[in-house]
Amino acid sequence: MSKIQKxxxxxxxxxxxxKSRRNxxxxxxxxxxxxxxxxxxxxxGECSVLLSDGLVELSTGVYIEAIASLxxxxxxxxxxxxxxxxxxxxxxxxxxxxxxxSSYARKYALNGLFAIDDTADDDATNTHGKGATPSKPNKPSxxxxxxxxxEILDLAEKAGLDETKQKQARDFANSDKTTEENxxxxxxxxxxxxxxxxxxxxxxxxxxxxxxESMVTWGIKDEDQVVSQLILxxxxxxxxxxxxxxxxxxxxxxKDGSVVPF
Numbered sequence: 689m690s691k692i693q694k695x696x697x698x699x700x701x702x703x704x705x706x707k708s709r710r711n712x713x714x715x716x717x718x719x720x721x722x723x724x725x726x727x728x729x730x731x732x733g734e735c736s737v738l739l740s741d742g743l744v745e746l747s748t749g750v751y752i753e754a755i756a757s758l759x760x761x762x763x764x765x766x767x768x769x770x771x772x773x774x775x776x777x778x779x780x781x782x783x784x785x786x787x788x789x790s791s792y793a794r795k796y797a798l799n800g801l802f803a804i805d806d807t808a809d810d811d812a813t814n815t816h817g818k819g820a821t822p823s824k825p826n827k828p829s830x831x832x833x834x835x836x837x838x839e840i841l842d843l844a845e846k847a848g849l850d851e852t853k854q855k856q857a858r859d860f861a862n863s864d865k866t867t868e869e870n871x872x873x874x875x876x877x878x879x880x881x882x883x884x885x886x887x888x889x890x891x892x893x894x895x896x897x898x899x900x901e902s903m904v905t906w907g908i909k910d911e912d913q914v915v916s917q918l919i920l921x922x923x924x925x926x927x928x929x930x931x932x933x934x935x936x937x938x939x940x941x942x943k944d945g946s947v948v949p950f
Contacts, residue, residue: 692735692763699731699758700803718863719804721795728802735760739797741790744770754793756801769796771862772834792862799864836871837861843878848885848893850900895927898939905942906949917949 689697705727707717728737741754750772757766771793798804844857860866860874885893902914915927921938922930941947 690763692758692760692765695733695735695760696758696765696801699728699735702731703728703802703804705804718859718865719795721791721798724795724798724802724804728798739794741793752789752793754790754797756794756797758801765801767797767800769793769798769800771796772837789862792864796864830868831864832861832866832868832871836868836875839875840871840878843875843882846885847878847881848896848900849881850904852904891928891932894932894935894939898927898935898942901939902942902949905945908949914949921947 705719705724707719708723709718709720725737736759738757738759739754740757741752744751744753751770752772754769754771755766756769757764769792771789840857840861844854844861849857857874857878861871885896888896898918899911899914902918903909903911906914906917908914908917918927918938919925922934924930927935938947
């Protein structure tokens with residue numbers, strides 16, 4: 689075994705990168721690229737890690753191909769990771785779409801290089817067999833398909849979700865833990881939200897948008913509390929009694945920060 693192979697084996701055995709982040713949509717914990725890098729850097733010793741990526745076109749579309757490499761002297765060991773670049777994602781500029789895909793691809797590459805198993809239980813840590821008790825294997829399930837990823841991103845925008853919930857939907861759609869079954873259930877939920885929104889009047893949709901924007905901008909999670917504040921600002925008994933022009937003006941004030949609660 690070469691020196692770099694021994695160093696890689698040591699890092700894999702010592703690496704502990706717990707899933708310290710939470711996705712509320714998917715109800716699961718996960719780790720990010722930054723979490724992996726933060727955990728591995730103290731273990732590198734004389735080694736270094738190099739990350740790079742670029743666009744590749746496969747039969748199912750355009751993907752980001754990331755390469756994670758461990759370098760020691762003149763020797764290199766690498767692993768690749770891929771993430772599909774969507775045509776569009778609600779609330780994201782083209783550069784942000786590429787950046788998001790790059791981040792996921794890099795995480796997959798790091799997972800492969802350092803033998804991090806993202807199919808383990810949420811609260812599991814990467815012990816790599818050091819005194820760990822083998823768990824009963826779960827029935828394998830198919831990962832979310834590229835088509836499902838795109839559909840979730842499109843429906844999340846059409847459903848009128850606020851920026852925070854759209855980000856959670858994007859994380860769910862791009863997660864390597866999301867299964868095809870979970871994605872199908874989430875798509876059905878989003879379709880129901882889209883259908884419900886279609887049957888609302890333009891004024892009702894404006895009310896929903898005003899409430900969502902206020903909750904996000906003001907940082908208030910209690911919808912009833914936000915509605916009470918909006919009613920006070922509009923000087924009406926209920927939001928349905930406010931005029932469209934008044935609500936649009938209030939929306940602009942909430943967005944630019946000139947209207948604050950209390």
